[in-house]
Amino acid sequence: MLFELAIAIAFGIFTLGSAFLIYFSKSLLHSSILLALSFIGGSMLILLESQSILALLQLLIFVGGLSTYFIITISDEKIKSTKKNLLFFSILSIIISASLLIIFSLAKINESGILENGFVQSFISLESTYYYFLYAVAFAPFAGAIGSILIIRRFMKKGL
Amino acid sequence: MIELFYIGVILFGIGLAGVVSNRNIILIIFSIELMLLSSIILLGYGLSSSSNPEGSEMIIAIWAVAALDAMVLVAMYFVLSSIGSKFDVKFFEESKG
Numbered sequence: 001m002l003f004e005l006a007i008a009i010a011f012g013i014f015t016l017g018s019a020f021l022i023y024f025s026k027s028l029l030h031s032s033i034l035l036a037l038s039f040i041g042g043s044m045l046i047l048l049e050s051q052s053i054l055a056l057l058q059l060l061i062f063v064g065g066l067s068t069y070f071i072i073t074i075s076d077e078k079i080k081s082t083k084k085n086l087l088f089f090s091i092l093s094i095i096i097s098a099s100l101l102i103i104f105s106l107a108k109i110n111e112s113g114i115l116e117n118g119f120v121q122s123f124i125s126l127e128s129t130y131y132y133f134l135y136a137v138a139f140a141p142f143a144g145a146i147g148s149i150l151i152i153r154r155f156m157k158k159g160l
Numbered sequence: 161m162i163e164l165f166y167i168g169v170i171l172f173g174i175g176l177a178g179v180v181s182n183r184n185i186i187l188i189i190f191s192i193e194l195m196l197l198s199s200i201i202l203l204g205y206g207l208s209s210s211s212n213p214e215g216s217e218m219i220i221a222i223w224a225v226a227a228l229d230a231m232v233l234v235a236m237y238f239v240l241s242s243i244g245s246k247f248d249v250k251f252f253e254e255s256k257g
Contacts, residue, residue, distance in 0.1 A: 144228035148235035
């Protein structure tokens with residue numbers, strides 16, 4: 001119990017510290033790396049609450065968003081592909097993969113384990129109640145994607 | 161674990177302070193991501209602390225908003241970087257419509 005508490009406090013400090021340092025780093029690339037670290041800490045905290053499926057999905061989905069931020073910040077910084085940067089990003093990707101592996105190994109991915117999980121249970125029991133809500137949610141990124149394309153098209157034609 | 165509740169609340173505060181105090185668009189969107197992360201942590205805390213799982217479908221909505229953030233940032237980055245403008249929110253004072 002005490003060991004679990006110590007791990008939770010350590011991950012909490014890790015998450016909050018990396019979130020706080022986002023605003024004090026010199027470059028935007030470092031900010032995005034700190035954001036990635038705070039995401040990893042956050043999903044580990046969810047894992048400690050025994051919501052393993054939620055932690056797994058959260059990390060997998062946010063890695064997709066983070067890759068976009070990495071591309072944008074790298075293109076903003078105009079960083080050359082040196083060996084030092086290559087090593088740095090390899091270490092970061094190893095950290096992300098290791099955390100994914102830890103979550104995969106700790107998650108109960110068998111039939112009874114999945115059914116015991118609260119996050120999955122909610123979708124089994126509330127499927128019919130929130131059916132249209134989930135449809136509406138699916139349209140939000142769709143509308144956002146069309147909006148982004150329209151902004152870029154409008155800019156290409158006329159300029160702002 | 162009650163600590164997770166406090167961590168989520170502090171994280172939300174850090175994100176809110178970042179949105180209010182920064183002028184860089186990329187940092188503002190990072191702060192919004194932090195707020196979304198904190199809300200997922202709080203919903204995870206709610207899932208584990210109560211036997212009633214109702215409300216967890218909001219997690220899907222949060223993931224959708226996070227994806228939407230990334231899309232909007234890409235569009236804004238494309239437009240602002242091709243103008244040569246800095247990523248300052250002051251720029252939007254000049255934009256029309």
